[in-house]
Amino acid sequence: xxxxxxxxxxxxxxxxxxxxxxxxxxxxxxxxxxxxxxxxxxxxxxxxxxxxxxxxxxxxxxxxxxxxxxxxxxxxxxxxxxxxxxxxxxxxxxxxxxxxxxxxxxxxxxxxxxxxxxxxxxxxxxxxxxxxxxxxxxxxxxxxxxxxxxxxxxxxxxxxxxxxxxxxxxxxxxxxxxxxxxxxxxxxxxxxxxxxxxxxxxxxxxxxxxxxxxxxxxxxxxxxxxxxxxxxxxxxxxxxxxxxxxxxxxxxxxxxxxxxxxxxxxxxxxxxxxxxxxxxxxxxxx
Amino acid sequence: xxxxxxxxxxxxxxxxxxxxxxxxxxxxxxxxxxxxxxxxxxxxxxxxxxxxxxxxxxxxxxxxxxxxxxxxxxxxxxxxxxxxxxxxxxxxxxxxxxxxxxxxxxxxxxxxxxxxxxxxxxxxxxxxxxxxxxxxxxxxxxxxxxxxxxxxxxxxxxxxxxxxxxxxxxxxx
Numbered sequence: 001x002x003x004x005x006x007x008x009x010x011x012x013x014x015x016x017x018x019x020x021x022x023x024x025x026x027x028x029x030x031x032x033x034x035x036x037x038x039x040x041x042x043x044x045x046x047x048x049x050x051x052x053x054x055x056x057x058x059x060x061x062x063x064x065x066x067x068x069x070x071x072x073x074x075x076x077x078x079x080x081x082x083x084x085x086x087x088x089x090x091x092x093x094x095x096x097x098x099x100x101x102x103x104x105x106x107x108x109x110x111x112x113x114x115x116x117x118x119x120x121x122x123x124x125x126x127x128x129x130x131x132x133x134x135x136x137x138x139x140x141x142x143x144x145x146x147x148x149x150x151x152x153x154x155x156x157x158x159x160x161x162x163x164x165x166x167x168x169x170x171x172x173x174x175x176x177x178x179x180x181x182x183x184x185x186x187x188x189x190x191x192x193x194x195x196x197x198x199x200x201x202x203x204x205x206x207x208x209x210x211x212x213x214x215x216x217x218x219x220x221x222x223x224x225x226x227x228x229x230x231x232x233x234x235x236x237x238x239x240x241x242x243x244x245x246x247x248x249x250x251x252x253x254x255x256x257x258x259x260x261x262x263x264x265x266x267x268x269x270x271x272x273x274x275x276x277x278x279x280x281x282x283x284x285x286x
Numbered sequence: 287x288x289x290x291x292x293x294x295x296x297x298x299x300x301x302x303x304x305x306x307x308x309x310x311x312x313x314x315x316x317x318x319x320x321x322x323x324x325x326x327x328x329x330x331x332x333x334x335x336x337x338x339x340x341x342x343x344x345x346x347x348x349x350x351x352x353x354x355x356x357x358x359x360x361x362x363x364x365x366x367x368x369x370x371x372x373x374x375x376x377x378x379x380x381x382x383x384x385x386x387x388x389x390x391x392x393x394x395x396x397x398x399x400x401x402x403x404x405x406x407x408x409x410x411x412x413x414x415x416x417x418x419x420x421x422x423x424x425x426x427x428x429x430x431x432x433x434x435x436x437x438x439x440x441x442x443x444x445x446x447x448x449x450x451x452x453x454x455x456x457x458x459x
Contacts, residue, residue, distance in 0.1 A: 139398050159398065198294065219296055220303035227313060233398060234355075234405040236328050240306075247306045253292035260290045285292045 084129040084203075086151045089120050091159055092137025098145070108248045108257065109147040111172070115181045124178045133167075135159065146246050148215075151206075154229070157213055161226060162235035166246045170215040171207050173197035176255045183256065187265040192275075195261040195284050196253050215252060253284070260284065317364040322412050326405065327364055332356040333401060338392040345395075352392040353400040355408065359387045365412060372415040 016022065034040040049056050059066045097103045102117040111130055114120045122128035130150025138159035145165045152169055160167045172180060176196045179186040199207045199216070207214035210221035230237045240246040253261055262284040264273040275281060291297070296305050315323040335350035359370055359381060374381065381387045389411075391403040422430075 139396050155399065158402075162398075195292075216294075216296075216299065218300045218303050219305050220300070224314070230328075231313075231325060232402055232405060234326075234328060234331070234333065234401040249296075249305075251290050251292050252294040252296075254290055 085127045086132035088132045088134045090134045090136040091141040098143045105143050105145045111180050158233040164238040169212050171199040192264045193261050351397050355389045355404040356386045369416045
């Protein structure tokens with residue numbers, strides 16, 4: 001035909017447009033890459049005491065953190081990325097939600113009810129394991145509720161119980177939290193409802209303590225503690241025997257009210273599929 | 287549909303405990319005329335609220351955070367008689383002519399916590415008043431008597447010495 005140049009130009013007419021995604025690096029101009037940890041020559045720009053025959057400041061230990069700065073060790077944020085977090089919700093906000101009919105006090109309240117209001121949100125990706133009910137607004141709180149939280153202190157427990165309500169502190173592992181805080185998104189996945197795991201070692205003490213109204217605490221002792229708290233804060237304890245709502249509690253392995261672990265909720269066909277295998281059923285009850 | 291019960295359900299963990307919430311709201315150890323157990327019958331108390339003093343701007347001016355708990359001392363059948371007498375003595379400044387003992391608290395900014403403070407005060411006062419009066423032992427009384435005697439002897443000794451000094455300064459008549 002013709003010269004190589006002409007052949008190349010002829011080809012160009014049929015090739016795609018040159019852009020950044022169809023260029024290849026020039027094999028003759030490779031930049032040297034250093035692996036992590038490998039020695040690489042670095043430019044020394046600034047001169048320190050070392051280069052000027054001066055004395056280092058008192059306490060200098062050759063570059064490592066000196067003793068007088070290291071001690072005392074204040075590990076407030078150590079492993080903060082791995083520790084459980086409980087975003088706070090005040091009693092005032094809770095009362096507001098109830099007054100604005102975002103939450104129905106006639107039904108038991110748990111993390112799902114709180115997240116469904118869209119006023120309170122948590123994100124399990126940030127290690128949010130549930131709700132921490134705080135005591136701001138404890139005096140203005142007037143609702144009678146059966147509420148399940150993940151952490152609550154004594155004044156909060158007193159504020160809820162003096163209005164005739166019931167509060168329980170319950171633990172949910174991260175998979176259960178993911179299911180619980182956005183149930184519709186979870187059901188759309190088509191996964192079986194998980195078996196809620198028991199609390200980790202550091203949390204067992206909290207959730208088995210009747211003073212905290214832990215869900216794994218002895219109910220008899222919880223009743224005694226209710227009496228003690230009523231005496232401490234100066235209110236009369238109501239009788240719950242005539243109120244069936246106040247006695248509704250989840251099983252320690254249950255994630256949703258009315259649904260068992262192992263069930264698959266089919267939103268499309270509006271069905272619930274239950275496992276029939278006895279071994280599987282036993283697993284979800286162990 | 288039976289409720290879901292796993293191996294960790296409360297009736298399996300604590301088989302002897304009743305899992306439903308309290309049906310019996312009477313206290314385990316109520317206070318009687320024989321002994322004060324620490325239990326205070328709340329319906330015998332009268333709790334009233336008013337505004338607190340001190341700084342705080344609009345909040346302190348408008349919210350009723352101060353708590354006054356009134357209880358009629360003589361008609362309280364849950365406090366032993368001797369304790370009542372001692373309370374009358376110790377807190378005579380808080381008991382009015384009609385016989386009502388007024389316990390006030392504006393310790394915190396929250397009414398609920400001030401009520402708790404009042405309850406704590408009542409419990410502490412009654413417990414203190416229930417304790418037996420301090421009677422000094424024979425050894426203590428003897429020690430006090432001897433100390434007083436020695437002090438008197440010393441005082442008179444000093445007086446005598448002073449007298450000699452003063453008289454030595456007077457001119458000899």
